[in-house]
Amino acid sequence: MTIDNFIVRPMNRSEIDLAITWAATEGWNPGRYDAESFYQADKNGFLLGELNGEPVGCISAIAYDQHSG
Numbered sequence: 001m002t003i004d005n006f007i008v009r010p011m012n013r014s015e016i017d018l019a020i021t022w023a024a025t026e027g028w029n030p031g032r033y034d035a036e037s038f039y040q041a042d043k044n045g046f047l048l049g050e051l052n053g054e055p056v057g058c059i060s061a062i063a064y065d066q067h068s069g
Contacts, residue, residue: 006049016038045060045063
């Protein structure tokens with residue numbers, strides 16, 4: 001693997017549903033409306049890692065306002 005094969009970019013809304021599915025598969029307990037609520041709070045707070053064009057990881061860091069997240 002080289003750095004050229006891996007990118008991190010903002011998620012679109014449908015990819016956030018993929019992240020919620022991954023979380024549930026791993027045993028997390030995402031709430032029924034978590035994805036939409038967090039997306040509305042901070043549309044830029046979701047990042048997707050892709051390797052060779054395929055999603056391989058994700059992270060979210062939601063800003064609620066200028067002082068908390």
